[in-house]
Amino acid sequence: MTRYLVYQGSSEVPRWSEAFPDLEVLAPHSVLDIANAGDVAWVVVEQGDWIGLCTRLAQKGVLVAVLSFNPASNEAYKAFTTGARGYIHALSTPDILRQVDVVVRNRGIWLWPELMDSLVGGVFKALGGPQSVQPDVLAGLTERERDVALAVAEGRSNKVVARDLGITERTVKAHLGAVFRKLGVKDRMQLILRLSRDR
Numbered sequence: 526m527t528r529y530l531v532y533q534g535s536s537e538v539p540r541w542s543e544a545f546p547d548l549e550v551l552a553p554h555s556v557l558d559i560a561n562a563g564d565v566a567w568v569v570v571e572q573g574d575w576i577g578l579c580t581r582l583a584q585k586g587v588l589v590a591v592l593s594f595n596p597a598s599n600e601a602y603k604a605f606t607t608g609a610r611g612y613i614h615a616l617s618t619p620d621i622l623r624q625v626d627v628v629v630r631n632r633g634i635w636l637w638p639e640l641m642d643s644l645v646g647g648v649f650k651a652l653g654g655p656q657s658v659q660p661d662v663l664a665g666l667t668e669r670e671r672d673v674a675l676a677v678a679e680g681r682s683n684k685v686v687a688r689d690l691g692i693t694e695r696t697v698k699a700h701l702g703a704v705f706r707k708l709g710v711k712d713r714m715q716l717i718l719r720l721s722r723d724r
Contacts, residue, residue: 527564530569569592589609589629645680669690674701
């Protein structure tokens with residue numbers, strides 16, 4: 526398995542080489558000839574046909590992760606429709622880049638966190654939103670845990686929940702951990718499914 530960075534920019538971002546010292550930097554026209562199934566191609570969103578490039582790489586069995594300097598939901602959608610397995614901010618820390626790499630190499634999907642929040646909120650709304658939650662589902666939670674659970678289910682980030690409830694992000698994380706434990710769920714998507722299951 527080889528990692529390629531598909532990038533035409535004039536200056537490489539140091540954190541990329543810090544995350545992956547063995548990273549080979551290639552121009553878009555070169556990677557299609559060199560990359561093989563099972564290799565990982567980190568494609569930087571630039572002018573040109575990056576969507577077509579990602580599509581052709583994915584069709585070859587190359588595992589694609591997309592790096593964007595200006596991440597946006599519509600761009601993420603385009604990336605995933607090409608067969609990409611990850612979408613991330615190009616200036617993410619080396620630790621985050623390595624986490625994404627592990628997920629992509631194991632054929633998982635890495636969603637940009639803000640996109641996941643938006644997705645969770647949209648699914649929860651489609652399932653009926655707060656009005657569809659049965660009181661007994663939340664019965665074992667404290668009032669503050671219920672507030673946090675419903676705010677997160679509506680697609681708000683920890684930072685926004687903290688601001689809206691007048692508490693710290695650390696406290697939001699603590700309440701969310703308690704909610705997950707009490708409801709027997711592992712993440713936000715499981716939370717909304719649990720909240721909506723008994724309607």
